[in-house]
């Protein structure tokens with residue numbers, strides 16, 4: 001049967017195959033069926049919002065094993081969910097029904113690193129932080145960084161085209177990824193693991209897979225260009241009185257240190273309250289008083305004295321012009337980490353307080369806080385927001401330097417009555433402002449049917465055609481990403 005066949009493909013079925021199903025096989029290599037609860041961690045997402053009921057998790061250890069699994073599933077018309085570190089925030093990495101889960105965690109070798117060009121080639125299942133530590137020893141860093149770095153995998157990052165905290169400086173994975181090895185839905189291996197910076201021979205096929213969220217192929221390895229690790233890093237957090245001032249600060253910061261700026265993040269006072277009360281690590285507010293908004297900036301340069309000089313001038317102007325009301329500049333690595341923790345702990349703290357409705361939006365910066373206030377207003381009007389109410393808090397934060405706002409609505413539960421106050425209202429709002437309903441988290445299960453708010457009919461039709469060409473039976477990550485996949 002199918003389980004026996006999967007066991008025959010895997011080099012170590014004892015550890016690479018987890019199933020709740022019993023087989024008639026008497027082979028000692030055949031794993032014993034496990035209790036359904038052992039598959040929970042693969043069947044539910046990081047937010048505990050999306051739940052599947054797959055009876056089978058496969059953890060291949062080589063591209064060949066992935067290819068054989070895909071070929072077999074293609075022949076038998078079995079649906080598959082590719083899964084990386086399962087930190088995705090739109091329900092893309094967990095099954096909707098009983099799809100076979102192909103978890104990439106055991107495909108985790110670093111294949112090569114070129115110390116001159118900074119080109120890294122790694123298996124898809126390598127953890128982002130492990131890759132960063134590996135190349136740090138050689139003076140390099142990964143061009144992306146996210147709060148989930150300790151669990152997310154480079155294959156998952158590429159599949160979601162993750163943005164993160166340093167997008168502003170190092171840009172998109174569409175620019176940094178040089179090549180991909182991908183197993184197509186029919187099992188064929190697309191060997192595009194180039195390390196060339198320049199290559200204009202035909203369509204750039206790898207771009208199709210960056211951000212395709214496991215719907216047209218399973219990424220098994222990534223070639224990526226990495227920047228030098230900066231010698232001097234500074235982090236400062238500013239307290240700001242109004243959202244207008246946040247934008248002024250952005251202009252001033254770019255004028256003084258545009259060329260060394262590596263992050264420009266913001267969060268509101270509700271976000272800081274959340275972190276102080278609910279983050280696992282104890283996090284201290286560096287300011288005496290609470291302020292309406294906070295901005296975190298990071299600079300990364302090669303000469304500390306140069307950067308310090310620029311920062312001193314920046315701080316003088318910000319204080320003198322009253323664009324900021326207070327500010328702290330990290331004096332050492334520990335302080336630097338604790339300032340970053342104020343921002344990075346927001347998602348975790350929200351999750352600790354309740355069920356989180358997450359919105360990840362690209363939109364004109366001047367409109368961002370208006371939308372956050374508007375959402376608070378909608379819940380207040382309905383007497384739904386506050387202590388003892390179904391909605392506990394609405395927080396706004398994000399990568400303001402990239403025009404990317406995150407709104408988290410923390411609620412008692414994922415009740416449809418709460419969702420209906422938010423949607424489709426929020427998508428219509430963003431669409432009117434010509435923004436995007438997914439800046440960086442992707443579409444997944446949550447937003448596949450909503451793609452029309454951000455893309456034209458012609459674009460969606462072309463995407464549907466591409467999906468049909470590569471996966472005519474809709475076996476790869478079904479019920480997600482594109483409207484027709486939900487059928």
Ligand code: FAD
Nearest residue numbers: 084085086087088092093147153155156157163164214219
């Ligand atoms: P998963 O969650 O396992 O999968 C995500 C999607 O990719 C699914 O559709 C899955 O099917 C597909 N997939 C995974 N691996 C492969 C593969 N090898 N081949 C084909 N398809 C695959 N995202 C940002 O963009 N910016 C952030 O700043 C950010 N911060 C985060 C902070 C926290 C605390 C958390 C929990 C998440 C954050 N995320 C962020 C979202 C998430 O971490 C990223 O989307 C991440 O890139 C997902 O990687 P993963 O390995 O966990 O993938």
Ligand code: MLT
Nearest residue numbers: 089147344347358398406
């Ligand atoms: C972030 O910027 O912190 C991430 O995108 C995660 C999130 O918004 O929850």
Ligand code: ZN
Nearest residue numbers: 164399406440
């Ligand atoms: Zn983000």
